[in-house]
Amino acid sequence: MAPLSRDTLRDTVIDAILAVAPEADIDALPAGRPWREALEIDSFDFLNILVDLEKRLGVGVPESDYHELETLEGLLDYLERRLAA
Amino acid sequence: MSEFRMPSLGADMESGTLVEWNIRPGERVERGQIVCVVETQKGAIDVEIWETGTVERLVAEEGDKVPVGEVMAVILAEGEKAEGEAAGQEAPVEPSPAEAPQAPSPRAPDVSPPVPPHAAATGGRRRISPAARKRAGELGLDPANVSGSGPGGAITLADIEQAPEAPAGPRPARRAAGHDAHAAMRQAIAAAMARSKREIPHYYLGHTLSAEPTLEWLAAYNAERSVAERLIFPVLQLRAVAMALQEVPALNGWFVDGAFRPAEGVHLGVAIALRGGGLVAPALHDADRLDPDAMMAALRDLLTRARKDRLRSSELTAAGLTVTNLGDLGVDSVQGVIYPPQVALVGFGRIAERPWVRDGRVVAARCLQVSLAADHRVTDGAIGARFLTRLTDLLTEPDRLWPP
Numbered sequence: 001m002a003p004l005s006r007d008t009l010r011d012t013v014i015d016a017i018l019a020v021a022p023e024a025d026i027d028a029l030p031a032g033r034p035w036r037e038a039l040e041i042d043s044f045d046f047l048n049i050l051v052d053l054e055k056r057l058g059v060g061v062p063e064s065d066y067h068e069l070e071t072l073e074g075l076l077d078y079l080e081r082r083l084a085a
Numbered sequence: 086m087s088e089f090r091m092p093s094l095g096a097d098m099e100s101g102t103l104v105e106w107n108i109r110p111g112e113r114v115e116r117g118q119i120v121c122v123v124e125t126q127k128g129a130i131d132v133e134i135w136e137t138g139t140v141e142r143l144v145a146e147e148g149d150k151v152p153v154g155e156v157m158a159v160i161l162a163e164g165e166k167a168e169g170e171a172a173g174q175e176a177p178v179e180p181s182p183a184e185a186p187q188a189p190s191p192r193a194p195d196v197s198p199p200v201p202p203h204a205a206a207t208g209g210r211r212r213i214s215p216a217a218r219k220r221a222g223e224l225g226l227d228p229a230n231v232s233g234s235g236p237g238g239a240i241t242l243a244d245i246e247q248a249p250e251a252p253a254g255p256r257p258a259r260r261a262a263g264h265d266a267h268a269a270m271r272q273a274i275a276a277a278m279a280r281s282k283r284e285i286p287h288y289y290l291g292h293t294l295s296a297e298p299t300l301e302w303l304a305a306y307n308a309e310r311s312v313a314e315r316l317i318f319p320v321l322q323l324r325a326v327a328m329a330l331q332e333v334p335a336l337n338g339w340f341v342d343g344a345f346r347p348a349e350g351v352h353l354g355v356a357i358a359l360r361g362g363g364l365v366a367p368a369l370h371d372a373d374r375l376d377p378d379a380m381m382a383a384l385r386d387l388l389t390r391a392r393k394d395r396l397r398s399s400e401l402t403a404a405g406l407t408v409t410n411l412g413d414l415g416v417d418s419v420q421g422v423i424y425p426p427q428v429a430l431v432g433f434g435r436i437a438e439r440p441w442v443r444d445g446r447v448v449a450a451r452c453l454q455v456s457l458a459a460d461h462r463v464t465d466g467a468i469g470a471r472f473l474t475r476l477t478d479l480l481t482e483p484d485r486l487w488p489p
Contacts, residue, residue: 023360040358042413043317044388050312063307063315 004057004083009076016052020045026072035072059083086165087136089158091151094125094401096426097276100152101125103145112140114160119397121157126273127365128266132398138162270363281425285340286461289420290469292477295441295450302483306377318436319410320380324486325479326408326431327351327372333472335464336457337405339426345463348405354424355384356409357391365391366407366424367400377487412436418454428460429469431476455480 004012014026017039024039036046054060059082061069069075091101101123108120119131138160145157281287299321307315330337330351338347351373354366367390369383390396407424412435419432434454441450455476459469479485 021360036413037415040360040414042410043319044385047312047315047317054312060312063304 004080006076006080009079009083012056013053013072013075013079016049016056017041019052020048029072032071032073034070035075036070053079057083086141087138087160087162088156089120089134089136089160091123091145091153091155091157092132092398092402093153094123094130094398095127095273095277097273097280098125098153100150101130102150103147103157104129105147106143108140108143108158110140110142114138114140123151123398126269127401128270128394128396130396130398130401134160136160136162138165267362270359274364277425278422281422285423285425285428287423287458288461288466288469289456289458290466290473291418291454291456292473293439293452293454294477294481295443296436296453296480297450299480299483300436300451314378316377316381317384319433320377320384321483321486322410322433322480323353323355323369323372323384323408324375324377324380325476326406327353328479328486329472329476330406331373332475333468335468336429336459336472338428339405340428340460340463341426345428348403350405352403352405354404354407354427355387356407357388359392365396366404366409367391367396368403370400370403406431409433412453419456421456421458423458423460428463429472430458432456432458453480 017024017026017035021039021041026035026039029035029038035041041049050061057079059079061078061082065078068078094101102125104122104124106121108114108118114120114134114137116135116137117133120134121132123130123132141159141161143158145151145155151157296318300318303316303318303321330353334347335345337351338345340346350371352368352370353372355369356364356366358364367387369380369387372380372383375383387400404424404427406427406429407421408431409419409421410433411419412433414435416434417437418434421430421432423430432455434456436451436453438449439452440447441452442448443450455473457469457473457476
């Protein structure tokens with residue numbers, strides 16, 4: 001599979017978030033701020049987003065890596081790294 | 086013969102609107118089966134029946150507003166014959182959902198035909214948000230069959246999400262157009278909370294605990310599991326509350342007609358914030374009897390259905406105590422309002438690193454504040470304290486949550 005561009009990856013992540021929180025205004029997210037709290041994503045929503053991302057990208061995130069996913073950029077960096085590995 | 090009546094789905098409910106029958110005359114029904122959908126202030130509810138037998142006739146019609154306690158259907162017990170059957174009298178035939186054309190439910194004014202009030206202003210072309218258009222494409226929905234609740238009649242993502250699936254046919258929209266449903270739910274919450282603060286002399290207790298041992302337990306449990314099989318922390322919180330309630334049953338039940346009535350079984354209300362506003366607190370049944378995976382499955386099921394507006398009648402009245410968790414919203418602590426006629430509410434704040442003294446040294450620990458709001462007519466602080474101490478112990482010594 002050709003490597004995903006950052007934009008495509010971002011769209012995939014946004015789709016996964018919107019599937020759980022259809023009203024989320026992701027463009028209004030302040031950069032570098034924790035996205036879960038801002039978008040009111042609780043632990044159950046978060047789990048569902050990870051399940052969805054695993055389906056779409058084939059990347060399963062171990063719980064011990066959750067701390068790397070606090071910002072949207074961090075989440076993208078993490079996925080990019082895992083996809084490249 | 087028995088009569089199936091409009092259930093009371095909360096102390097303040099006076100009537101409900103029958104949206105849809107799932108049964109028709111002549112059909113067999115089983116105890117626990119969902120027989121109809123009723124629109125209430127708390128959204129559309131799947132209503133169960135508690136009789137086994139055969140449907141003799143349907144009394145209420147789809148679209149009827151039915152007062153609580155009024156007969157909606159007549160059920161024959163097994164072996165029973167319909168009245169007048171010998172005389173060859175036919176029970177009145179109701180149009181069954183499968184045969185009837187799309188039931189003109191008054192709760193589904195936005196189902197076709199679309200007569201958008203603002204269509205003229207936009208030259209007949211419906212305004213639709215890009216996200217809504219995209220989602221409609223994914224769902225295979227024709228936006229022309231959806232009416233918009235956005236500015237100027239624009240179709241929003243929510244309209245698409247709430248639109249009935251095109252090919253599914255007979256199921257009408259379960260929820261009134263967003264605005265009314267939200268207003269109704271707001272009213273229901275206002276009534277219940279005003280009553281609570283008017284009638285219930287609350288007392289409040291709180292504890293701060295180190296969640297480290299339980300978080301470590303959870304991490305170990307989840308470490309080898311795929312994302313979909315993992316537990317979330319609220320499962321452990323609910324389990325601990327259920328076990329503490331077993332030991333302090335005075336907090337599990339209802340204050341009715343001037344006296345405490347204990348609940349049978351431990352059914353925990355789970356406060357669930359709905360996206361777009363509002364709150365429901367359906368019961369997670371038998372929370373004291375479920376193993377970790379069963380508890381997670383039950384919670385997943387409840388959260389998913391609550392957010393899809395698919396709660397069941399038995400879930401609206403069974404809870405003997407409600408648990409609210411505002412930690413995911415970044416709140417440190419909760420001083421809760423009891424949901425009447427319940428007599429207590431447990432609140433959890435967020436897990437955050439704090440200085441914590443362990444063995445005479447200050448260490449960083451992930452801590453959690455737990456609170457109890459309880460009805461002073463029913464219990465005193467001593468009982469509340471016993472409960473909260475027990476709850477704290479259980480959340481600090483996770484091996485005791487599911488003892489072998």
